[in-house]
Amino acid sequence: MYRAKPLLALTTLLAGLMASALALAATTPTYDQARWDPIHFKPAIDSATDEQCLACHKEVLEPSIRAQSPAGVKTAETLAWYQTLSTYSGDQETFHRRHMVTPLAQELMAMKCNTCHQGNDPREETANSSATGLPDQIQRKHVNPDICLMCHGQFPWQKMAGLPGPWSEFGNIFQENCNIACHGAVFRTVRHQVNYLKPEAIEKAGGENGDVCYGCHGGRSWYRISFPYPRHAWPNMPPDTPEWAKDRPTTSQARFLEGVKAPEVKQ
Numbered sequence: 001m002y003r004a005k006p007l008l009a010l011t012t013l014l015a016g017l018m019a020s021a022l023a024l025a026a027t028t029p030t031y032d033q034a035r036w037d038p039i040h041f042k043p044a045i046d047s048a049t050d051e052q053c054l055a056c057h058k059e060v061l062e063p064s065i066r067a068q069s070p071a072g073v074k075t076a077e078t079l080a081w082y083q084t085l086s087t088y089s090g091d092q093e094t095f096h097r098r099h100m101v102t103p104l105a106q107e108l109m110a111m112k113c114n115t116c117h118q119g120n121d122p123r124e125e126t127a128n129s130s131a132t133g134l135p136d137q138i139q140r141k142h143v144n145p146d147i148c149l150m151c152h153g154q155f156p157w158q159k160m161a162g163l164p165g166p167w168s169e170f171g172n173i174f175q176e177n178c179n180i181a182c183h184g185a186v187f188r189t190v191r192h193q194v195n196y197l198k199p200e201a202i203e204k205a206g207g208e209n210g211d212v213c214y215g216c217h218g219g220r221s222w223y224r225i226s227f228p229y230p231r232h233a234w235p236n237m238p239p240d241t242p243e244w245a246k247d248r249p250t251t252s253q254a255r256f257l258e259g260v261k262a263p264e265v266k267q
């Protein structure tokens with residue numbers, strides 16, 4: 001009989017432990033549950049907030065740069081060709097931080113996780129390897145590279161009447177400024193009205209330093225092609241559409257317009 005009390009305590013303790021284990025199981029998904037969480041796919045990903053993604057992935061926005069590469073190249077002494085524009089500042093940073101957290105990103109852009117991430121097939125990254133693959137997902141990538149092309153394409157000088165060649169060679173004719181002679185009041189003045197950019201801040205910064213504009217329009221081009229931007233009507237737009245622009249859309253992609261007030265254009 002003298003043992004009854006501790007036994008009771010032990011039972012209570014065990015019952016308590018089981019209850020909390022159950023509660024934990026109910027709130028913490030297994031690795032596979034989390035990996036296949038519907039939030040990674042359409043339609044849930046379209047309305048996912050950054051907070052929801054970061055609840056599991058907060059590491060992607062944390063500083064995590066090595067002091068040197070495994071081969072010994074020191075980070076602090078490294079500068080890539082795309083880091084030589086006058087807008088580049090600060091220490092080396094991760095890809096995600098350069099697009100969401102660091103000063104230039106915060107000033108000019110408002111990208112969210114689902115601006116780039118639209119779902120991908122985690123099973124070998126391809127729909128073609130199993131009967132249950134997801135054929136509508138992007139193949140072999142986590143993100144559709146067309147997204148990157150919007151800000152990392154070539155400078156399409158061939159389309160700009162009056163520009164004799166690449167900006168890197170002829171920008172000096174225009175005082176290295178896109179707005180002074182051309183884009184301030186004359187051509188394609190309705191632009192950047194999308195939910196992942198900050199149009200007023202871009203005009204302000206770009207008006208002061210052409211590298212701001214050039215940075216997204218040729219200055220950091222990973223591609224040999226340019227993005228076929230939609231051609232928005234602008235005030236005093238010439239009535240004739242040039243040949244190259246005939247198949248261009250006249251508005252930005254619908255998902256980038258959510259939450260954006262359409263600009264008023266007087267013709």
Ligand code: HEC
Nearest residue numbers: 031034035037039045048052053056113117120121122142
């Ligand atoms: C419940 C936790 C959880 C949430 C919420 C979550 N993820 Fe994940 N995610 C995971 C896990 C676990 C993996 C698998 C990690 C691994 O082993 O590579 C994963 C993998 C990924 C991958 C890599 C996929 C691959 O094919 O390798 C991407 C990209 C990703 N998540 C983005 C997101 C985005 C964007 C959101 C918000 C829309 C999000 N995740 C929300 C848990 C989560």
Ligand code: HEC
Nearest residue numbers: 050053054057060096099111112113115116117141142143
């Ligand atoms: C500018 C576009 C862009 C944005 C914005 C973005 N990502 Fe990514 N993300 C990528 C690319 C590109 C990769 C690498 C894809 C690959 O390896 O195929 C990636 C990879 C990942 C991975 C896989 C693990 C890794 O680090 O390689 C996770 C998880 C992830 N992103 C989560 C997020 C979350 C959460 C957010 C929002 C806080 C976010 N991403 C915002 C483009 C983006």
Ligand code: HEC
Nearest residue numbers: 083087088089093098102104105109116143147148150151
């Ligand atoms: C909305 C415009 C925009 C989009 C979309 C975009 N980027 Fe960028 N990217 C930038 C800007 C602006 C910088 C310069 C940031 C800085 O210098 O601080 C940059 C810088 C980079 C860098 C250099 C980072 C460094 O350490 O200097 C890489 C690499 C990169 N982007 C890759 C990508 C890839 C891959 C994608 C598509 C998944 C992508 N970007 C989509 C605007 C964009």
Ligand code: HEC
Nearest residue numbers: 108150178183188191203206212213216229230231232252
């Ligand atoms: C952070 C990256 C970024 C910066 C900085 C930037 N742009 Fe853009 N620009 C874009 C993207 C992305 C689009 C396509 C948006 C869309 O889909 O409507 C675009 C579209 C345009 C267009 C096409 C206009 C149309 O008809 O829609 C012109 C012209 C343009 N930009 C000029 C400029 C000029 C001039 C500056 C500097 C004052 C500048 N850009 C700065 C990313 C940038």
